[in-house]
Amino acid sequence: MGKRWGICLSASAPTTLSIFYKSLWDCHRIVFKGGFKTTNEELFKTLSDAVVSCKKDDVIAAVEKAKGQAPAVELIDNGLAAGMNEVGVLFERGKLFLPHVMMAADAMSAGVEMLQDELATGEGASTKLGVIVNGTVEGDVHDIGKAIVSTMLQAAGFEVHDIGRDVPVQNFIDKIKETNADMVGLSALMTTTLQGQKEVIELLKENGMRDSIKVMVGGAPATDAWAKKCGADCYAENASEAVAKAKELLL
Amino acid sequence: MATEYFLRMGDGQKIFMTKEDILADIEAGCADAADLGDIPALSEDEMDHMLDIITSPGRIVGVEPGLEVPVTHDIGAIRIDGDQGNSGVGIPASRLVGSMVHERAFGADTMELGHIDYSFKPVKPVISQEQQTMEVCQQNMVIPMLYGAMPNMGLYYTPDGPFENPGDLMKAFKISEAQDSIQHAGDHGIRDMVWIMQKLQKVGSDGVNFDTIGAAGDGDMYASLNAIEQLRKEFPNMYINAGMAGELVLGMHGDLEYDGTRLAGLWPHEQVLLAEKAGANTFGPVCNTNTSKTSAWNMGRSVTFTKAAVEASSIPCHADMGMGVGGIPMLETPPIDAVTRASKAIVEIAGVDGI
Numbered sequence: 001m002g003k004r005w006g007i008c009l010s011a012s013a014p015t016t017l018s019i020f021y022k023s024l025w026d027c028h029r030i031v032f033k034g035g036f037k038t039t040n041e042e043l044f045k046t047l048s049d050a051v052v053s054c055k056k057d058d059v060i061a062a063v064e065k066a067k068g069q070a071p072a073v074e075l076i077d078n079g080l081a082a083g084m085n086e087v088g089v090l091f092e093r094g095k096l097f098l099p100h101v102m103m104a105a106d107a108m109s110a111g112v113e114m115l116q117d118e119l120a121t122g123e124g125a126s127t128k129l130g131v132i133v134n135g136t137v138e139g140d141v142h143d144i145g146k147a148i149v150s151t152m153l154q155a156a157g158f159e160v161h162d163i164g165r166d167v168p169v170q171n172f173i174d175k176i177k178e179t180n181a182d183m184v185g186l187s188a189l190m191t192t193t194l195q196g197q198k199e200v201i202e203l204l205k206e207n208g209m210r211d212s213i214k215v216m217v218g219g220a221p222a223t224d225a226w227a228k229k230c231g232a233d234c235y236a237e238n239a240s241e242a243v244a245k246a247k248e249l250l251l
Numbered sequence: 252m253a254t255e256y257f258l259r260m261g262d263g264q265k266i267f268m269t270k271e272d273i274l275a276d277i278e279a280g281c282a283d284a285a286d287l288g289d290i291p292a293l294s295e296d297e298m299d300h301m302l303d304i305i306t307s308p309g310r311i312v313g314v315e316p317g318l319e320v321p322v323t324h325d326i327g328a329i330r331i332d333g334d335q336g337n338s339g340v341g342i343p344a345s346r347l348v349g350s351m352v353h354e355r356a357f358g359a360d361t362m363e364l365g366h367i368d369y370s371f372k373p374v375k376p377v378i379s380q381e382q383q384t385m386e387v388c389q390q391n392m393v394i395p396m397l398y399g400a401m402p403n404m405g406l407y408y409t410p411d412g413p414f415e416n417p418g419d420l421m422k423a424f425k426i427s428e429a430q431d432s433i434q435h436a437g438d439h440g441i442r443d444m445v446w447i448m449q450k451l452q453k454v455g456s457d458g459v460n461f462d463t464i465g466a467a468g469d470g471d472m473y474a475s476l477n478a479i480e481q482l483r484k485e486f487p488n489m490y491i492n493a494g495m496a497g498e499l500v501l502g503m504h505g506d507l508e509y510d511g512t513r514l515a516g517l518w519p520h521e522q523v524l525l526a527e528k529a530g531a532n533t534f535g536p537v538c539n540t541n542t543s544k545t546s547a548w549n550m551g552r553s554v555t556f557t558k559a560a561v562e563a564s565s566i567p568c569h570a571d572m573g574m575g576v577g578g579i580p581m582l583e584t585p586p587i588d589a590v591t592r593a594s595k596a597i598v599e600i601a602g603v604d605g606i
Contacts, residue, residue, distance in 0.1 A: 094287065094499045094516045097468075097505045098503060099502065099504065099506075103426055106424050
């Protein structure tokens with residue numbers, strides 16, 4: 001099903017095409033007997049707009065409507081996550097603020113949750129791109145950004161083991177061994193806990209595991225320079241970049 | 252090899268740059284402010300003037316004769332005595348002596364009395380002490396003596412205050428509860444700030460300086476504007492300065508309003524209109540310094556934001572210039588080369604009425 005054309009036929013879609021609502025020059029909207037159907041682009045925009053509205057009910061309604069009309073990965077990546085990225089841009093520009101970001105993140109999580117079953121069984125579920133252990137380092141209780149990164153990585157096709165927040169250093173090592181992970185994502189939101197990222201890397205070295213795993217760092221105080229300094233393989237500024245960098249390093 | 256000029260990073264580090272690179276940074280800082288605030292950028296002439304100021308050979312610079320502006324000093328009363336990492340010089344002296352030194356030796360045009368904690372809330376239990384000190388200062392000094400403190404709404408949340416911490420609530424996704432807590436703290440703060448100033452007005456204070464409005468987000472500004480409004484009604488001749496904490500009012504609540512205007516997301520040229528509406532006599536625009544950028548970038552940004560506020564305002568703008576604000580590096584005792592250059596630019600280009 002091409003995004004450009006996006007003639008979406010859900011299970012309940014009528015089989016008889018009655019009239020064209022507009023000319024087919026852009027295939028943006030087609031009227032089926034019994035109601036409007038939207039292209040994938042419109043579908044994604046509806047999902048994105050719902051996240052930007054920061055209203056959980058709107059997101060749930062949009063996901064409910066979109067389910068089955070495109071692969072769950074695409075609904076998340078091009079719809080919900082795109083909306084979350086837009087929220088991030090609006091936040092950076094002083095148009096939206098922490099409560100709005102929180103509400104949007106909560107709404108997005110609810111939307112992703114609704115698509116979990118399909119994610120597990122749907123297209124691409126069997127072809128994982130790699131195994132990633134993700135967690136917020138010890139002493140740091142911030143969870144949201146890391147959770148969004150986990151969701152995005154999962155949506156992109158990685159097998160993600162999110163081990164939560166305030167994670168003791170040794171737990172990272174144990175989980176990496178247990179899952180035979182290809183990459184570990186280390187999040188820290190405070191300058192005081194940033195050092196925890198380095199501690200995990202040092203322990204990886206001590207255990208002779210550093211050469212067999214990629215390390216990604218992220219969080220507000222982390223930077224490219226810090227990634228180099230602490231010995232990580234990369235720094236990702238946001239969830240989308242985390243996916244891009246993970247693909248770059250693992251594929 | 253091109254000539255390089257001495258300037259600083261926002262963290263105070265000494266650097267050397269060519270004129271071309273300095274101008275490029277001025278333009279970039281200016282463009283950042285213009286983009287974010289949707290305000291006009293500085294003209295080429297203004298940017299060239301800023302370049303001249305930055306590359307001026309002297310260690311310190313000053314405004315042209317005739318362009319001098321009134322200066323004051325927040326919490327200067329304890330700047331002589333203070334030695335707790337707050338850029339004081341640690342010379343034992345009372346707050347009266349500190350204030351008089353600023354008046355008679357340093358040439359301050361106004362002064363303020365401030366408590367060591369410099370927030371309104373901790374003043375409540377020591378209000379009698381503050382009243383007595385204010386009265387003695389008024390009896391010994393000529394220049395206007397205000398009372399100054401930060402609204403600092405953070406002190407109203409657990410573990411320091413009675414209201415549940417919005418940060419904790421938000422982490423648990425209790426957004427509406429967090430917003431309620433901010434609103435309640437704001438209402439409490441209004442009551443405290445008005446009560447404190449009622450007491451100080453009784454002993455002859457010339458007015459109040461609300462310092463770092465918005466430091467705890469839009470709830471902080473909500474409380475401050477409403478306190479200003481109430482004080483203006485009760486004391487029509489009181490002198491009120493509304494000094495901000497940063498160029499942007501952060502939306503910790505997100506939806507609080509004053510007189511129908513949402514507070515979150517306001518830039519200096521928008522903030523000043525509300526300060527004026529609430530009843531402030533002067534407005535203190537602020538632009539925070541980015542420690543990772545050069546002083547050229549920071550000055551370009553700061554002057555652009557401040558100039559827009561000055562142009563939008565019909566009350567005098569007294570820019571907040573000091574460590575980490577106004578294009579000045581973030582150091583406890585900011586280097587004088589950077590302080591004088593940023594100050595000259597804010598007066599001669601942004602056109603502020605005071606510092």
